[in-house]
Amino acid sequence: MRTAPTILHLDMDAFFASAEQAAKPSLRGKAVIVGGLGPRGVVATCSYEARVFGVHSAMPMAQARRLAPNAAYLVPRFGFYREISEQVMGLLRELSPLVEPLSLDEAFVDLEAGGAAWDEASARLAGAKLRADIRVVTGLTGSVGLAASKMLAKIASEQAKPDGLVVIEPGTERELLAPMSVRILPGVGPATGDHLRRGGITTVGEIAEAGEDEVVRLLGKAHGIALYAMALAHDERPVVAERDTKSVSVEDTYDVDIHDRVRVRMEVQRLADRCVRRLRGAHLSGRTIVLKVRRYDFSTLTRSETLRGPTDDLSVVREAAARLLESVDTTGGVRLLGVGVSGLADYTQEDLFAQVQAQAEARAHADEPEHRTQDEAKESAEEQEAPAVRRWSAGHDVWHAEFGHGWVQGSGIGRVTVRFETPDSEPGRVRTFRVDDPELEPADPLPLRSAG
Numbered sequence: 228m229r230t231a232p233t234i235l236h237l238d239m240d241a242f243f244a245s246a247e248q249a250a251k252p253s254l255r256g257k258a259v260i261v262g263g264l265g266p267r268g269v270v271a272t273c274s275y276e277a278r279v280f281g282v283h284s285a286m287p288m289a290q291a292r293r294l295a296p297n298a299a300y301l302v303p304r305f306g307f308y309r310e311i312s313e314q315v316m317g318l319l320r321e322l323s324p325l326v327e328p329l330s331l332d333e334a335f336v337d338l339e340a341g342g343a344a345w346d347e348a349s350a351r352l353a354g355a356k357l358r359a360d361i362r363v364v365t366g367l368t369g370s371v372g373l374a375a376s377k378m379l380a381k382i383a384s385e386q387a388k389p390d391g392l393v394v395i396e397p398g399t400e401r402e403l404l405a406p407m408s409v410r411i412l413p414g415v416g417p418a419t420g421d422h423l424r425r426g427g428i429t430t431v432g433e434i435a436e437a438g439e440d441e442v443v444r445l446l447g448k449a450h451g452i453a454l455y456a457m458a459l460a461h462d463e464r465p466v467v468a469e470r471d472t473k474s475v476s477v478e479d480t481y482d483v484d485i486h487d488r489v490r491v492r493m494e495v496q497r498l499a500d501r502c503v504r505r506l507r508g509a510h511l512s513g514r515t516i517v518l519k520v521r522r523y524d525f526s527t528l529t530r531s532e533t534l535r536g537p538t539d540d541l542s543v544v545r546e547a548a549a550r551l552l553e554s555v556d557t558t559g560g561v562r563l564l565g566v567g568v569s570g571l572a573d574y575t576q577e578d579l580f581a582q583v584q585a586q587a588e589a590r591a592h593a594d595e596p597e598h599r600t601q602d603e604a605k606e607s608a609e610e611q612e613a614p615a616v617r618r619w620s621a622g623h624d625v626w627h628a629e630f631g632h633g634w635v636q637g638s639g640i641g642r643v644t645v646r647f648e649t650p651d652s653e654p655g656r657v658r659t660f661r662v663d664d665p666e667l668e669p670a671d672p673l674p675l676r677s678a679g
């Protein structure tokens with residue numbers, strides 16, 4: 228393992244919610260919850276002001292509404308977040324050729340590979356400058372962890388939140404980890420945590436004390452050996468740049484729209500099976516599972532989830548696809564479904580193990596932040612061409628011929644309420660229109676200015 232804390236982990240703070248607050252002056256300092264607003268919706272991200280009420284990522288939206296009834300509830304605008312994400316990833320790539328994105332708002336960077344840092348002082352400087360640059364370019368804050376390994380860098384950024392920087396000095400890792408819950412280790416969720424607890428182990432230090440044989444006895448060989456190594460802070464996983472964005476995917480178009488949710492789920496499972504057969508046939512594995520849904524009105528959504536490592540495991544792909552489907556409203560009917568795997572890579576046993584474990588535990592307890600599902604959705608060209616009824620999604624931008632740029636605060640019973648404000652304006656006023664007001668039209672998001 229390297230001897231300087233030159234692996235950087237960046238995690239943007241409450242990314243979607245912060246982006247919305249930056250875009251909407253009236254929401255700054257307020258509880259903001261971004262996610263699926265339908266009956267099965269879950270919270271994608273919430274602002275720190277909402278976390279005070281106990282709301283967190285992956286919580287069912289209905290529960291969030293009970294906890295924070297007065298929060299602003301917004302539908303995600305993934306195109307907007309992706310633009311900001313690209314700015315942030317651009318800054319990371321200026322630091323090093325080795326940037327490994329984990330999601331829209333999270334990435335590892337190998338600072339040594341780019342010559343940006345070689346010891347603790349230079350790493351600290353690079354991390355501080357990165358945070359300042361992110362602030363200037365996007366107006367948002369991100370937290371930085373620096374350590375000698377990926378595992379510790381991620382723990383450090385978690386400790387740095389929000390809006391901070393934490394360095395874990397090489398040599399202090401074991402001491403730092405010892406009192407921490409076993410759950411801090413990658414791949415340890417509630418199920419493994421229970422297993423270990425029954426064996427009398429609750430902290431990382433107790434794993435180290437128990438010895439490898441005992442941990443293997445409790446958890447089996449593959450998991451036990453890997454976990455014991457991590458408890459000793461041994462993590463040699465390199466930062467791997469995204470080399471290959473090719474994907475393997477399959478899709479089906481249906482003659483008659485599918486309305487039955489159970490049938491939609493079955494079709495997605497069937498497509499996942501076919502996709503994995505093709506993946507294995509090509510001796511490939513991939514990190515990102517993609518679900519594509521074209522709805523009755525030709526609007527097309529893609530949602531994706533990036534795993535910790537590449538997989539060609541049928542159950543992992545099936546489960547990821549099923550999870551992604553849960554965030555899509557299909558009540559009006561579905562005319563096309565697709566499942567794909569991208570971020571193709573060579574198969575590695577260790578990564579596969581870590582991620583199968585992580586996924587199984589994410590399934591058991593979706594509230595574990597490190598296993599958070601990362602949704603992405605993309606409005607396709609078809610969506611812009613979609614005729615018929617206009618949908619005014621909460622949080623999306625609009626333009627009114629008389630009042631200018633605003634965003635949808637809510638809609639219902641033939642009315643849509645719009646707040647007219649822009650990222651650099653004062654908090655704006657609210658006006659209500661008929662949903663078919665000819666002077667009101669959907670608009671693109673405005674770019675964020677640097678924070679004042």
Ligand SMILES: [Mg+2]
Pocket residue numbers: 238239240241242332333
């Ligand atoms: Mg984040």
